[in-house]
Amino acid sequence: MSEPIIKLDNVHLSLTSRAGPVHILRGVSLAIPHGQSAAIVGPSGSGKTSLLMTMAGLERATSGQINVSGRSIGPLSEDELAMLRGAHMGIVFQSFHLVPTMTALENVALPMELAGDSKAFETARGLLDEVGLAARVEHFPAELSGGEQQRVAIARALSRSPEIIFADEPTGNLDGRTGRQIIDLLFGLRERRNATLVMVTHDNKLAAMADRIIRMADGAIVSDERTGASDAGSGSAMHAVSS
Template identity: 55%
Template sequence: MDSRIEPSQFSGLAPDTISIKDVNLSLGTGAARVHILKDISLRVASGEALGLIGPSGSGKSTLLMVMAGLERPDSGEVVVNGTAFNALNEDALARFRGRQVGIVFQSFHLIPTMTALENVAVPLELAGVADAAARAEQELISVGLGHRLHHYPTQLSGGEQQRVALARALAPDPAILVADEPTGNLDEATGKQIVDLIFTKHAERGMTLVLVTHDHSLAERCDRVVRLRSGHIDDTSADRNTAS
């Protein structure tokens, strides 16, 4: 099955990197099943920085997981970089995600028995990248960790661990970077450094960026801010902001 769709299905001034249409998602089973996302439709243009905000439980992190292909919706369409997720099996979706989507979480998710270099290189090696170690080293240098290549996560500060996680996300040169509360486990000063680095990489590489945050001042650094409330997009929040 051809997983690509025509961009004309979604109107807009710029090509859409992410197109979500009529998405619903429930999690849990039986009486504990909760309807998280409710008829969500959203487009994110190529190269855009989008901030997702909303109260706890509003569905913003779940929506990010849907965009990244980590959660499949119960209904609706998810099209990323021209590829329809519902046309991909789990293996194909994982391969697509590995090439096209970089993911940074609040928790760093580093493998404790691997050095910083290995944490970045091993996913590249598994994806068949021939120069995995060299590329991993370059990415770590680019995030300011050229002097920490052979240190283990327990030997790194929280900010350094998040830099490793960012290097790992950037190493495949993805079209899209999604970040879920990337400063949540960091102090204010370190968090600012990580955010500055994320926005620098976004600008340098022209990636699409989707950022989930509870920090309104951080969200306003994005080109556009969308607020979720109880699984719905609050239409009053969807205008492009004036932040430069």
């Protein structure tokens, strides 16, 4: 069996406070194979977002081992972590984090430009077309709806063809109908690209679309179950239509 694309072994995360250390993650061990979709669920404060952030190298674990795409990320410098994320990961946040003074096209092209890709704008146009925004490439974020902004953020996350997509409450700022379209889009893109998807969500219906549900409480994994989604052949995701 090949090595998991994400592997955590006894990972702890503690933050300091005036009242003493606050334990965010408590001995988390986890392995996610390439191509799997996994939903991380749990109540507020359970550690689910912190778990995703440690996987992505955006939060430093206090102790334990984390391997992503064949590399142990603990010893890496901030620059090395940034290079690893750029080469292997795409990250979608609840808040879209678009540059307000840049058009949709410029926002998507930016990571590729920074990486020295001479075809950044050509690729960005193709990605925006893929997420249903071919007619909105020259619009600024303020001229786009919330769903359209999240589509731009997804296109940007896919700009360097990542093998891992991390999504932190990607529908949290959207209404129900738009949120479902975004999730269907995200799952469809993951399937077509054979990428690994790790998603934090508070919505059990959305979680059930994933191959696997990882449930957290008090900084620890309390259950880890396979769903029937992978047996349905397409992760139960419908390809989204343009909003």
